[in-house]
Amino acid sequence: MTKARRRPGARPPVVLVPLAALAVAFLVVPFIALLQRVPWSSLAERLSDPLVTQALRLSLTSAFSAMGLSLVFGVPLAWVLARTEFPGRSLLRALVILPMVLPPVVGGAALLFAFGRRGLFGAPLYDRTGFQLPFTIWGVIAANTFVAMPFLVVTVEAGLRSADRRLEDAAATLGAGRWMVFRRVTLPMVAPSVAAGAILCWARALGEFGATVTFAGSLAGRTETMPLAVFLALQTDRDAAIALSLVLVAVSLAVLVPLRDRWLAA
Amino acid sequence: MKMRLAAAACLVLVAAACGGDDDDDSAATTATTEANAPTGSITVFAASSLTDAFGELADTFEQENPGTTVEMNFGASSALREQILAGAPADVFASANTSNMDQLVDADEVEGEPEVFVTNVLEIAVPAGNPGNVEGLDAFGDAALNIGLCAEEVPCGQFGREALANAGVTPAQDTDEPDARSLLTKVEAGDLDAGLVYHTDVLAGGDSVEGIEVPEDDNVIAQYPLAALSASGNAELAAAFVDFVLSAKGQDILESYGFAAP
Numbered sequence: 001m002t003k004a005r006r007r008p009g010a011r012p013p014v015v016l017v018p019l020a021a022l023a024v025a026f027l028v029v030p031f032i033a034l035l036q037r038v039p040w041s042s043l044a045e046r047l048s049d050p051l052v053t054q055a056l057r058l059s060l061t062s063a064f065s066a067m068g069l070s071l072v073f074g075v076p077l078a079w080v081l082a083r084t085e086f087p088g089r090s091l092l093r094a095l096v097i098l099p100m101v102l103p104p105v106v107g108g109a110a111l112l113f114a115f116g117r118r119g120l121f122g123a124p125l126y127d128r129t130g131f132q133l134p135f136t137i138w139g140v141i142a143a144n145t146f147v148a149m150p151f152l153v154v155t156v157e158a159g160l161r162s163a164d165r166r167l168e169d170a171a172a173t174l175g176a177g178r179w180m181v182f183r184r185v186t187l188p189m190v191a192p193s194v195a196a197g198a199i200l201c202w203a204r205a206l207g208e209f210g211a212t213v214t215f216a217g218s219l220a221g222r223t224e225t226m227p228l229a230v231f232l233a234l235q236t237d238r239d240a241a242i243a244l245s246l247v248l249v250a251v252s253l254a255v256l257v258p259l260r261d262r263w264l265a266a
Numbered sequence: 267m268k269m270r271l272a273a274a275a276c277l278v279l280v281a282a283a284c285g286g287d288d289d290d291d292s293a294a295t296t297a298t299t300e301a302n303a304p305t306g307s308i309t310v311f312a313a314s315s316l317t318d319a320f321g322e323l324a325d326t327f328e329q330e331n332p333g334t335t336v337e338m339n340f341g342a343s344s345a346l347r348e349q350i351l352a353g354a355p356a357d358v359f360a361s362a363n364t365s366n367m368d369q370l371v372d373a374d375e376v377e378g379e380p381e382v383f384v385t386n387v388l389e390i391a392v393p394a395g396n397p398g399n400v401e402g403l404d405a406f407g408d409a410a411l412n413i414g415l416c417a418e419e420v421p422c423g424q425f426g427r428e429a430l431a432n433a434g435v436t437p438a439q440d441t442d443e444p445d446a447r448s449l450l451t452k453v454e455a456g457d458l459d460a461g462l463v464y465h466t467d468v469l470a471g472g473d474s475v476e477g478i479e480v481p482e483d484d485n486v487i488a489q490y491p492l493a494a495l496s497a498s499g500n501a502e503l504a505a506a507f508v509d510f511v512l513s514a515k516g517q518d519i520l521e522s523y524g525f526a527a528p
Contacts, residue, residue, distance in 0.1 A: 117456060117457045132457070217452065218417065218441055218443060219440060232442075
């Protein structure tokens with residue numbers, strides 16, 4: 001967190017360096033290739049299109065909402081998975097991280113069957129209130145949360161498991177209630193994991209395509225997020241698609257670069 | 267999907283039946299194979315609306331030409347075009363519209379002239395039971411219904427908008443889907459009261475969707491062109507597959523999935 005805590009001159013084992021360099025090359029070269037194709041001359045004009053700003057606003061709103069919902073519901077879930085013992089816990093964990101391995105399009109179809117107008121839970125809701133999730137921003141947020149929350153749960157659970165439980169025990173012996181221990185000891189201890197999980201979750205939600213289009217549909221200004229706009233632009237106009245992707249990359253970097261060192265380097 | 271499995275099951279049965287009395291003429295078959303039949307493998311890039319039909323075409327072709335393998339790659343025609351332009355190893359391209367094929371012709375990627383091998387018309391898909399009481403294209407202007415179209419960037423979206431313009435309807439759609447199958451999924455689930463897709467999609471939807479014909483005067487005929495690609499590593503086999511798709515047998519298979527002859 002502060003410079004004093006960093007170990008000066010930590011030199012990695014020689015064998016790690018070339019491997020790390022290859023990893024960097026593999027991850028960064030595609031971005032360089034993308035930059036090389038950017039239609040710089042027409043960039044400003046393309047990006048000032050109201051459709052682009054609409055899509056960007058929608059993407060940011062839904063990604064941050066998905067992150068917020070995942071924090072509210074995902075941190076308690078991670079705690080339950082890490083700190084309680086009950087039969088079937090492994091099965092429960094496997095079930096809740098299923099959206100990570102499920103092809104997003106399948107996840108979107110499953111959401112439709114559950115929360116669509118004729119879905120398991122969606123039908124009674126629609127019949128009583130006339131409210132439907134698909135084709136609304138709520139549908140986009142639901143799809144993003146479904147796909148992204150497991151990233152937060154897994155990260156926070158790992159943090160909780162490696163946290164020093166003696167501190168919690170000490171707090172409890174000193175008379176702190178369970179809520180007090182969670183809020184004042186556990187949560188600050190796993191804060192870096194929570195931050196890392198929230199960022200992973202946000203990033204996953206920002207790039208979400210398959211579940212969103214399958215569950216919420218795609219309509220400019222209502223449900224068309226940046227990834228959907230990029231995909232559709234790619235059908236007719238590659239330059240437009242690259243320009244849009246560049247915005248997404250720039251926004252992600254603008255959020256991720258300042259955060260990483262501050263919150264993640266524990 | 268159901269159809270495809272059924273087709274696969276049929277083929278397995280046929281293969282098993284053939285296997286029984288194969289002993290006598292196997293020598294002759296081998297001889298002809300060595301003499302002039304193409305061998306090896308090719309990769310066919312085909313529009314996603316061709317998924318079921320081309321799956322069966324490829325299987326039948328492999329059966330009839332032992333020693334050959336036909337790999338399929340399905341996707342939006344425009345996405346496949348991009349992949350081919352980027353140097354993807356494709357031997358044959360079957361597109362759902364002419365403009366994507368024309369772009370490949372312009373880029374000198376096509377061997378010979380593309381040929382239109384089937385046509386497809388638009389049809390209104392509604393969930394089983396037609397809960398929105400949709401009767402025709404007029405429903406697509408009804409803001410009270412849940413209406414879906416394909417995005418105007420993809421062929422079915424272009425054709426759909428043409429048909430609606432022909433009918434004088436201003437669409438009040440709730441979603442612009444990236445392809446016809448994705449639109450169909452929402453109709454099947456009952457979340458859309460109507461979607462404008464291809465006739466073949468309605469057939470593939472089975473019992474969960476019903477089709478309502480679009481009047482001929484308003485309808486748009488989609489033409490599907492097919493061509494072997496110049497970058498093919500096995501031009502002979504690629505040409506043989508194209509010939510098979512255009513043959514009476516190939517056309518019969520395509521017709522069984524709802525496509526019309528050009």
